Amino acid sequence: MSLEVTGVRKSFGRFPALDDVSLLAENGEFLALLGPSGSGKTTLLRVIAGLEEAETGSVRFGDEDLLAKPVRQRGIGLVFQHYALFRHMTAAQNIAFGIKSKPRAVRPSANQIKAKVEELLNLVQLEGLGGRYPSQLSGGQRQRVALARALAIEPKILLLDEPFGALDAKVRRGLRRWLRELHERTGLTTIFVTHDQEEALELADRVAILKDGKVEQIGTPEELYHDPASAFVFDFLGDSIQMACEVKGGMAVIGGVSAPIIGQKPDKDGPATAYIRPDGFQIGPKDGEGLGARIRDVLLAGPDARIDCVIDNDGAVEVRVPHKAAKGLAPKDRITLKARAVRVWA
Amino acid sequence: MTDAVARRWRFVEPSALPGFKPAMGFTMVYLSFFLLLPLAALILRPWEHGWDHVWKVISAPRTLDALKLSFGAAFFAACINAVFGTIVAWVLVRYDFFGRRLLDAFVDLPFALPTAVAGISLAAIYAPNGMVGKVFAPHDIMIAYTPIGVMIALIFVGFPFVVRSIQPVLEDMSVEVEEAAATLGAGRIRTIIQVVFPVIFPALTAGFSLAFARAVGEYGSVIFIAGNIQNVTEIAPLLIVMRLEEFDYAGAAAVGLVMLTLSVVLLFVLNLIQSWISRRGA
Incomplete structure (x- = not known):
């Protein structure tokens, strides 16, 4: 099933943050939203997640109207730039939080939850670190806990808001490759927000370039680089x-x-x-x-x-x-x- | 594993910052004059008429009732402040509304207002013929001149402590953490209990301790609203004043010493709880 955003508008006061944005993420696609700060990319992500309300437009997943559901029922995993981990909980407790929040009728047993947490810790390569508190982990490790926590609820879509923004260049590069591999393994439809063109071009199947709340161009990294639709895209994707x-x-x-x-x-x-x-x-x-x-x-x-x-x-x-x-x-x-x-x- | 070099006990750890001696010296002198000397006097004074006199004073039903009232009312007032102070802090931090800054400034009023003024105003409002007292009087509920009145005065003086302790912690806690909980499927109540509350709990304990400590020692506002009926609404600080007026200095100091001991023990326990909680996942 694909995620379809149609004609979404959202303004903060008189500043239009999203101005008639439409885009489509195919099932299993890795889509990057790329743009300078203030281009509306994070706002779009928050509208999809349900943390921000769109004034007009629709967001559909298959034939499900996502905007009609409150945040907690959307089943969308969101990873924040600054991790937003629960600092009084261990990594394992953080990861288990979403599963434990499920209604009693569908909640797995304590043993199943434990097994699931172990499996996720393995997936994000943090075996044996489940007992650590976020303050005892490095930035890259924290972000992987946040990712595992989002994956724990088995989301339909995974949203990543500048997940590597707070990390240093070398760690970023390593995590980037790792994230791409993880995506290949999970096959989850993923939308990734970044202002780093290198990151977007390297990671994504397709990249949507946003400017002033509008989609400037959308296409594969190759298309964008070799056939930019506007001076802005050309300028944004490399030195010019x-x-x-x-x-x-x-x-x-x-x-x-x-x-x-x-x-x-x-x-x-x-x-x-x-x-x-x-x-x-x-x-x-x-x-x-x-x-x-x-x-x-x-x-x-x-x-x-x-x-x-x-x-x-x-x-x-x-x-x-x-x-x-x-x-x-x-x-x-x-x-x-x-x-x-x-x-x-x- | 053990350290290769056995560590010798040292009074002060080596530090690159100069000035330990003058700073520490100043601290000791300052503390001696303003804290330790008065406390030492309080500890030494009760015994001048012997142990029997001390025992007679502190075991008198009037003293026991006064202590019970002082500590009990202070405890309940601090509990009530903990609940409502948290809500007020939450409103001040999380929402932006017209008049927020003004409301924020109001919170400090109990710090600034002379306590006698506060006591007289409270008595006027809660007395049977006062604005609020009038509503309750027909149902035979008395507020002023009862232990409830004492508690209201103590809530008033302790209120800012809880709000001001929690506010910075809430400000520091990003909304993103709550948003993360929501995207993970947690409802509001679960989010508040499991995500927000554990974070503010150490600050809440700190605010509770301060409000409690302040309330135990409160005198000015209470005596106007309490009615000061022996064994019913007479607080321990007032009893001390009474003993002084009877020139029974040793007796006054004995009650003071009991209050000091109880307060120190309680604050120490609260501190232990607080540091135990904040160590988990600090």
Whole structure:
């Protein structure tokens, strides 16, 4: 069964947090909601969970109207950014809480609960730590307890609100991969909120990009990266360099050199803004064609060489080229820059 | 496993912070003048007319009744404050409404108001011809000049302690924890009992102890509403004043010493409970 959000609106005072949002998460899909802070992604998650009321619109799971049910009857697992663990309960007690909250008629026996908790502790790789209190666990461990706690109620959908937001980079990366594996094993429809594009692109089957309470684009990571629907999406999914250009017959002219336009082409000629990724440039000698620039710094650590330069009569840019193209370049050298291909949105 | 080096007992653990000696010295001098000396006087004074006199004073039915009233009424007042103070703190922290700040400021009034003023106002309201007393008088329920009146005065003076103890803990506790409980299928009552209450319980015990301690020693407001009838509404602090007026200093000190001992024991027990609870899952 799929989760279908249709035309959801929600505002806080006069600020529209969600403005006619519609999206669909297929059964078993891992969907990421990506957007800058204030884009409404957490609000959408809270509407689905039932912690926030939508003004209009519907949220359906299969043919079940989720908005008609109170939070505690929705059967949706939610993992919070700051864990929200019960600090006076051990990890095992935290995990058992949801099962023990079930009405007596459907509540498993004490032994079954114990077995279930053990199984979940194993699943989140916290064997033997069930007796610890949250204060005795690391951030990553706490978040895994929170995840196990949400999974304990056997939810129809799992919602994760920036689950790795409070963890350091290395732990994040490890947990990310682990979460993806866990998803493959459980097959649970999962919606994941993040403002980290790398995380979204690496984890999700599909990514919905939100901006000012609206869905800007939704698609697979590949589609989004290679075929961004707007300048915002392009800018949000990676480093981008913007330059003034002149559109002429389907080509963009920058500094006297024309470059092909990828993707949608603007219908009319005239001045526009070209969007280029840092690795979309070619470096030429100082008397070559293109934009003249002066190098400020050459950074040789990393998979690509990064060249920090100032374009004549314009701002500073950092372009990326293969190491061999950067050979012999030094600060204060003059070079020329030529865009290989650009994107232009009307 | 044992420590490789046997630890020697030390009065003070080494610290990078300078100034232990002057700070500790100041603390001791300060405590001596304002706390230890008066207490020492209280402990030494009762015995000047011998053990028999002390025993006669503290075993007199009038003294026993007064102590029972003082500690009993203070205990019940603290219990009532614990319940309603928690609710008030909850309302002040969890909801945003018009006049919240004003209400918040009102909570401190019992701290600031001269207790005699409070006692006179309470007596005026709860006396048989007062605003509230009038309602109960026809049903033969007396509030002022009965132990109930004493309790009302003690509730008044102890109230802010519970609210002010719980408020910061509630503020610190994120709503997310309650939301998590709701998404896990827990109802409101289960959430409050199992999720919220254990978190605020240590603060509640602390607030209860303070309210209780304050109520045991309260004098000013009670004497106006109590009516001060021997063996019925006479509180222990008043009895001390009576003994003083009779120039029976040893007797007064004896009652004071009993109050001190009982209070210390009770506060110590409450403290133990509190630290035992907060150690679990701290």
